[in-house]
Amino acid sequence: SLEQAAEQEGKAGQFTNPDLESKGVAGRNLGDQIFQVEVSLSQSIDLSGKRSSRVGVARGEKQLSEAELRAAKEEVFLDTALALNRLRQVQLEREILNEALSTFGTITRQFRSRPRLSPEQQVSLGIIQIAQGDYTFRKSALESEDFETRRKLELSLACSLPSDQEKLKALLPEARTRWPDSPSEPPSEFKNSASLAAIASVS
Numbered sequence: 001s002l003e004q005a006a007e008q009e010g011k012a013g014q015f016t017n018p019d020l021e022s023k024g025v026a027g028r029n030l031g032d033q034i035f036q037v038e039v040s041l042s043q044s045i046d047l048s049g050k051r052s053s054r055v056g057v058a059r060g061e062k063q064l065s066e067a068e069l070r071a072a073k074e075e076v077f078l079d080t081a082l083a084l085n086r087l088r089q090v091q092l093e094r095e096i097l098n099e100a101l102s103t104f105g106t107i108t109r110q111f112r113s114r115p116r117l118s119p120e121q122q123v124s125l126g127i128i129q130i131a132q133g134d135y136t137f138r139k140s141a142l143e144s145e146d147f148e149t150r151r152k153l154e155l156s157l158a159c160s161l162p163s164d165q166e167k168l169k170a171l172l173p174e175a176r177t178r179w180p181d182s183p184s185e186p187p188s189e190f191k192n193s194a195s196l197a198a199i200a201s202v203s
Helices: 002-012 050-112 119-157 165-171 194-200
Strands: 019-029 032-042
Touching: 050 119, 050 165
Parallel strands: none
Antiparallel strands: 019 032
C-alpha cells in the first residue's frame, strides 16, 4: 500500500543502529578483589552507494504506489461517469419504448374491435404484434440494465438513487447536443510524437 511504501522510504534513508555488547567478570585473585569489564561497539557502514541505492528503490516503490492509487481513482471516476450517462440513455430509451408499445396497443385494440378483418388487415395485425413482442423484449432488457446500473452507482456513490423518474433525471447529466470541434492543428502534447500528430491531424 501507499502507507507501507512511504514507511519503507523513510526507513531506507536511516542508518542502522549500532550494536553495543558488554561483558563483566568479578572475582578474587590472591585475596584481591578483581573486576574486569569488556565493551564492544559495532556499526554497519554502507559502501559503494548502497544506502543511496536503497533510498532510490524505496522512493521508486512509493511513486509506483502513488501512481497505482491515482490510476484506481481515475478508473472509478470514469466508470461512474459512464454509468451516469448510460443510466440517462436507458431512461430515454425506456420512454421511447413505452410510447411505441402504447401506440402498438392502441392499434391492436382497434383491429380486434372490428367484427372481421380483411386479409391485408390480418397481415398488418400480425406485423404489429411481432413488433410489439420485439419491443417488449427490448424493454425487459433495458429494465434489467437499469437495475444493474443503479446498483453499481449506489455502491460507487454510497447513496440511494431516487425511484421517482423526474427526481432521477435531475441528478443525471444532461444529453450533449453539440460536441467540440476537432482542432485544425494537433495539440501541443502531440507535437513530439509523429504517429499521434498524424492521427490528430486526420479530418
